[in-house]
Amino acid sequence: MQALTWWRNPGTKDLDAIVCDGSVRAGKTVIMSLSYVLWSMTDFDAQQFGLAGKTIGSLRRNVIRPLKIMLHSRGFHVKDHRSDNMLEVSKRGKVNYYFLFGGKDEGSQDLVQGLTAAGFFFDEVALMPESFVKQATARVSVEGGKLWFNCNPAGPYHWFKLEWIDKLKEKRALRIHFTMQDNPSLSPSTIARYERLYSGVFYKRFILGLWVLADGVVYDNWAAETMTTHIDDVSGYESYYVSCDYGTRNPTVFLLWGRKDKVWYCLREFYYSGRESSNNWDDSQYVTAMGKFVGTIKASIIVDPSAASFITALRKAGYQVIAADNDVINGIREVQNAMNNGKIMFADDLKHMFAEFSSYIWDDKAADKGIDKVVKDHDHVMDALRYFVFMVIYKQRTATTAKKPVWLR
Incomplete structure (x- = not known):
């Protein structure tokens, strides 16, 4: 009133x-x-x-x-x-x-x-x-x-x-x-x-309505005991995606996702760092690695939108490729939502995924300037995770909004 x-x-x-x-x-x-x-x-x-x-x-x-x-x-x-x-x-x-x-x-x-x-x-x-x-x-x-x-x-x-x-x-x-x-x-x-x-900073802002800093670990809602499960067989899922964060000297990450009973499971991870191995791979080597990673599974591939040459190489190899939306803050929020509501689960042997959950943090210096930003370190699996959730769970959910009446158009 x-x-x-x-x-x-x-x-x-x-x-x-x-x-x-x-x-x-x-x-x-x-x-x-x-x-x-x-x-x-x-x-x-x-x-x-x-x-x-x-x-x-x-x-x-x-x-x-x-x-x-x-x-x-x-x-x-x-x-x-x-x-x-x-x-x-x-x-x-x-x-x-x-x-x-x-x-x-x-x-x-x-x-x-x-x-x-x-x-x-x-x-x-x-x-x-x-x-x-x-x-x-x-x-x-x-x-x-x-x-x-x-x-x-x-x-x-x-x-x-x-x-x-x-x-x-x-x-x-x-x-x-x-x-x-x-x-x-x-x-x-x-x-x-x-x-x-x-949860975390988004709960304080969007539920309590408080003007608070984004600080500490980004995914402070991560709980391995309730969000992981043992997976031996990756076959038999209703549909599949691979989400990919691409790097040359920085690590390249592939995540295989499978859907069953309205839940998306992160089934496997691929992680290769040219810097750590002192051997940088080119696009053709990563395309070969993708073939070994997915095997006979038919999956669309969601790729870091900046990886133009890799997207081209994948398409030439016959893969269906989707360029990801790189909206970081909204993507992080949607990942938290999916985790909190049981829309995604994780195989219990995703070594690099679990390491990054504990090291993916907010940038304190950026926060002091009024900017929400994550530290660009130990974030490659997190980027691949975000690409998948934002493109598959969030984008598909918003795309189902009912059409408005003709008289309101």
């Missing part, structure tokens, strides 16, 4: 901005986006406004789609000019224009130059570069304009934490901290399920 009505309550209506941060699934985006349009349609007519997400695609998926439903149910007419990335919202003779932006990198600041706006809404602002947000907030020059921010927490030295949450009085901003318990649409069993998804 605070987020919905702050712009008209006597104690807060004169503030310039609102910041809603906290846990996932707390309802921040839904209630803030509705409040933003209600405010702008109440206080303005024939004005321009901004709506920003990390990408236009994520903005349309996470904000615009549910927003259209809510506005239609309240008697607003919404015309979506998709080619211009602009929504035209009207009711009772009033009409305002909402331009959509993606703030994915430093170059995104160029997209908002020249816009004169009466307000700007930032969904998941902690994922955006400071340069984009500064440029966008500078566009709000109409009298009575306000800024709206929501996000899940990052590290305590993140630029948004330092520049906005730590300076609320200076910025004339209201902050509302959300948890999942604030979302009336979530049942206790649903909340409990989300709490099981995360």
